[in-house]
Amino acid sequence: MSLLEESDLLHARVRRYLAAAGAAEPFETLALALARFQARWIPGFARLLDARSGSLEELAKVPGVPTDAFRLTRVAVHPPELDEARFETSGTTGARAGVHALRSTATYAAISTWGARRALLPPGVARAVVVGLAPCPGPAGRSSLGWMMRRLVEELDGRALRVDATGAAFDADDPARWLAGGSGVDVAGLERAARVARERAEPLVVLATAFALVRLVDDLDGRRVELPRGSVVMETGGFKGRSREVDPVDLRSAVERALRLAPGHVIGEYGMTELTSQLWEAPPWCASDSPRLRRFRPVPTLRVDPVDPVTLAPVPEGELGIARITDLGNVDSAVVVLAQDQVRRVGDEVELLGRAPGAPARGCSLALESLLGGA
Amino acid sequence: MTGPRVEVAARSPAAFDEPTRVRRALAILAAAARIADPADPLGRRARAELPRTTGLSPEGVELALREHLEVGPTDRELGALARRTPVVARTHLVLASTVFVAPARAVALAVLEAPRVALRPSRREPAFPALLVAAAPDLCALVDEIDAAPGDHVHVFGADEAQRALRLAQPPGVRFHAHGPGLGVAVVEAEHFPARGRDHALGRVARALAADVVPFDQRGCLSPRMALFVGCAADAEHFARALARALAELEQRVPRGELAPAEAAEAARFRDTMTYAAQLWPAGRGAVSLATARDPLPIVPPVGRYLHVTVCGAGLEPLAPLRPLVTSVGVAAGLELRARLARELPSARVVPLGTMQRPPLDGHVDRRVRPETL
Structure with a gap:
């Protein structure tokens, strides 16, 4: 099956899942199908999977792609000529904007x-x-x-x-x-x-x-x-x-x-x-x-898990973590994204608390983020 | 910090002549030498306390005490420094925790310029200033808060927020010196080394750069965080791999200490980002990343022995946005490029790689500081 055929089938499968409000198949099954597709076509994701000793058999073991990656490289299974839309992150003047390329909107x-x-x-x-x-x-x-x-x-x-x-x-x-x-x-x-x-x-x-x-x-x-x-x-x-x-x-x-x-x-x-x-x-x-x-x-089509910012392991219910976001809509980019926002899960809701208080850990530390221009 | 709120009694201005000033500075350097000496009780105390307060490994503390504590300047060199330094009534130092030996230089310069010197240590690392005061109690005093009067000099080392807060707290007429955050950059010009034997030469350069990265686990404002590689992608990869090996070897001798939670989070994120977006090699507990796409925007890794190598042209494009932050440039390049760097970064120390963390005692480390009278 070609990249495009597989992508089209996955898009259709995600839309069916949405129409059935999640009853069509398990969330994890569909997320893993997307992760396997992306690991086959995106070398950077395959490298991350390898470096993190990740697995495509269990959703919790699929590594999240940090949002910074969208600023530094193309995050897509497909070549730029197939982009239907290219959305840019906001940022300060002169800073690097992130791009999310969509093959289909x-x-x-x-x-x-x-x-x-x-x-x-x-x-x-x-x-x-x-x-x-x-x-x-x-x-x-x-x-x-x-x-x-x-x-x-x-x-x-x-x-x-x-x-x-x-x-x-x-x-x-x-x-x-x-x-x-x-x-x-x-x-x-x-x-x-x-x-x-x-x-x-x-x-x-x-x-x-x-x-x-x-x-x-x-x-x-x-x-x-x-x-x-x-x-x-x-x-x-x-x-x-x-x-x-x-x-x-x-x-x-x-x-x-x-x-x-x-x-x-x-x-x-x-x-x-x-x-x-x-x-x-x-x-x-x-x-x-x-x-x-x-x-x-x-x-x-979305799941947000608060995780520890260093180990990336889920934190206990009710505790703060950074947002590990599984998005079935990201068919052609990154099904699991690691954001920098702090979140807490409260029942079936997610409380968003913004960026972690960025106390530069020790005096001269200059965060990558500050030089990339913030997100 | 529980130091006594006392200061050394003011001497008469006439007594504060050049020989006196030099003797005072030499006494501070002698105090630092005692702390560096593992046989001295103060040296033993330093080795017991500093791993906890600095986050460095015991070997990291030892490296800093033995190789990065200025104890060598002569009275002649200090005399020259004294002649360049105007005398003031009181100097107040607000110290940072990033480079724990830095107070030795700051205090040596302070006792040259003022008969009364007060130190406010950082809350995170109060041990070294306490040791220094214990070794030279007549020359400087620890305080909980600075209490500057018009005409006094106040030197603040540390993050921008702290600078802003302290600046606002000072009365009019204070001379304020902001020693803010900064970073070091390495510049390597492949063509500087003959094609035959270039790999070997780049390996040597990588080892020198690694020796600049390791001290203070890269938290200092002179610590190199990125390397601009003027050359082809293949040479750059060779260099990056050699750098990762050199850092891993140094890790065996001088293990990295523990990172603060925010530092560790930043490091984890950097590793994943660069693994995805570029190339990354583990290097002991840190890593080396490489981008070969000639991106004009810089990537600055977190602290903790992380270094990003980026391929660029002779225009050194990624350096441009960083200029206000650069305190030190370690260079392995031809004369022309070295001269250009010195010209274009007049406030930075442009030095050979391997010496970035050993600035001579020729004034404050950070030459970007522009004192202002409030």
């Missing part, structure tokens, strides 16, 4: 839509008006988040942004839908989108980064935009490299007040350029108890 689309539909649309709601507090990412953007936002506009909405969309062509790149840019947030555009949603008796879904939400609150300057009942805001990302940081709890309260949202209707999403699958905070209509900030549930 179909699985990414399926996974992100699956998670967003459950996290952002209340039960019984098939469609919503969707806007992004972001610049228009365009069809061939380099940001995986931008790509996902655009896809969610297509999948959760997919209609022209007007009250009666009959006969009007849908355009995912309609500037009226992308409401933030260098000059701030287009508050009038947000009010217009809210009016359209209200007239249609649908909720409004606002896709936003935390930084864009700060801009929104600043630009509103005490004014309010009333969103229709059931509306939600997807909040993702942090303040990396930005001049101003805001406490996440304060920000959520401010957004809920500014948009007259019910409590819990700002829903966190967590993704990484190096991943294809996401984690979502439980929406209020799903949470068995009150949702907890920064606690996320992975989609069925």
Whole structure:
């Protein structure tokens, strides 16, 4: 079987797994199939497997690919000419960006839509008006988040942004839908989108980064935009490299007040350029108890295990470790990724605590990461 | 740290003449020599305490005491240094833990410049400063916190955050010297060695570089962390392999100590990253990695005897972003490249490989320091 045939079959298998919400076959079986595929086609992964005395027979023994590897080399089974998308990590000016090359975006689309539909649309709601507090990412953007936002506009909405969309062509790149840019947030555009949603008796879904939400609150300057009942805001990302940081709890309260949202209707999403699958905070209509900030549930194609940063062995339940992430969506890159974020597992949720406090261990230590520009 | 909060009584300015200053510096060097002497009670105490406070192996401590503690300068050399050093009323030293013998130089220079010298040791490594004060109690004193007045000099060794915090805490008029983090870089020019016998020569260069990596388990600001190899990929691989062998051999004689948890995590991550993205050879408890793709951006490994070899052109492109951090360049290259490095890195010590960790007592180790009056 050729690389492409095998890759296509594995993509299809992952999408079937997702559609069955994990009931189609054991997670570990599919993860190991991906690891074997990647070990055959990626010499770097085969070297890592060998150096770590890893095994392709047991998922716990498949070594994780550090996210730094995405900055230093190509992490892909396929040659660059077969890339359908190339997503770049953010970083400081002059620093090395990481690249996640995708041969097919179909699985990414399926996974992100699956998670967003459950996290952002209340039960019984098939469609919503969707806007992004972001610049228009365009069809061939380099940001995986931008790509996902655009896809969610297509999948959760997919209609022209007007009250009666009959006969009007849908355009995912309609500037009226992308409401933030260098000059701030287009508050009038947000009010217009809210009016359209209200007239249609649908909720409004606002896709936003935390930084864009700060801009929104600043630009509103005490004014309010009333969103229709059931509306939600997807909040993702942090303040990396930005001049101003805001406490996440304060920000959520401010957004809920500014948009007259019910409590819990700002829903966190967590993704990484190096991943294809996401984690979502439980929406209020799903949470068995009150949702907890920064606690996320992975989609069925994702598993996060906190591990010891030196031995990479799993830490006991409830203890902090760095995130070893098994992502079935990473068919053509790295099925197991080793991130630098600290995490703790709490039942079926994962608490994300950001980077380990990077106290340079001894005075003159200069971390590789700081010179690579941060992630 | 529980040193007495006392300082040596100020002498009259007239008594603080050049011969006195030189005698004071020589007394500090004599104190250091006692600590280096395994037969001296202070030397025995040093060997008992320092492995615990430094994280180095006993052999690593011994290597540092025997070979990297400055005890050799003559009164003539110190006289020349004294003439270049302005006299001030008080000097305060805030010491770091990274290179445990470094306080000897810092204190020798401090007693040259001021009649009253206060030392605040690092919390992690208080043993060596305590030994030094025990050997020369009239010349300097340990303090828990520095208490500088306008006109005093304050030298702070260590991480940027500590520098910032201490700078903010000083009153106006203090002369502040920030000895911040830095690193060493090796530069090897293959063409400098005739093609015939080049492998042998590169093996010799690798052994010299390994000798620069091992002291202080690479935690010093002079410690080389990356090697720029000007030459072809095949020669670079030969060099990297020879370096890994040399480090492994040195490990037998001077085992690496334990890494702090954050250092160990960084090292584990580096190993996996470079195994995946480049080539990596184990080298004792450390490793040597090699990238041959002529990447213009640098890769700086963690401490703990890790070295990254990168192939580059004569432009030494990966060095450019690191320039503000480079304190020392160990060179095995032709005259032209050596001269260029000295020209382009005027604040770095450009020295032959194998001598990076033995800077002469010609002033502070780090020449990048630019004192400022607050």
